[in-house]
Amino acid sequence: MTATSTFRVYYEDTDMAGVVYYANYLKFLERGRSDAVRDAGISQLDMKTAGLVFVVRRVEADYHKPARFDDILTVETGLEDMRGARFSMPQRVMRGDEVLLSARIDCAVMSLEGRPARLPAEIRHKLADFMQ
Structure with a gap:
């Protein structure tokens, strides 16, 4: 299964040419x-209380077409390559059927002290079950 989220492009998201500023796509991907994590039943606040956080360790993005002010965008998020302390989330930013951006985000689990940590089994199962 792919999780989806829908967002509108606001004026503040655009550059002087009226298109979405390239770095703002990272914000859309983060949302x-x-x-997706919330919809899978995982509370990042509860994780933090337990001493764990998700971090982005790598971003690979291909820009295909520009988004513009007032566009309605859909972010599709998947899950692949889940290992002990890391996993990848392929994502696409869509305007209708058009792919505007495709990306792969590599995430890791860290302790609040900044050390790698294993993904707890309960969270691993929730992610895997939701994203299948």
Whole structure:
């Protein structure tokens, strides 16, 4: 299964040419990942209380077409390659049927002290079950 989130492009998201500023796509992707994790039944606040956080360790993005002010965008988020302390989330930013951006985000689990930590089994199962 792919999780989806829908967002509108606001004026503040655009550059002088009226298109979405390239770095703002990272914000859209983050919102999509956060929604997917929440929809899977995982509370990032509870994780933090338990001393764990998700971090982004790598971003690979291909820009295909520009988004513009007032567009309605859908962020699609998947899950692949889940290992002990890391996993990947392929994502796409869509305008209708058009792919505007495709990305792969590599995430890791860290302790609040900044050390790698294993993904707890309960969270691993929730992610895997939701994203299948």
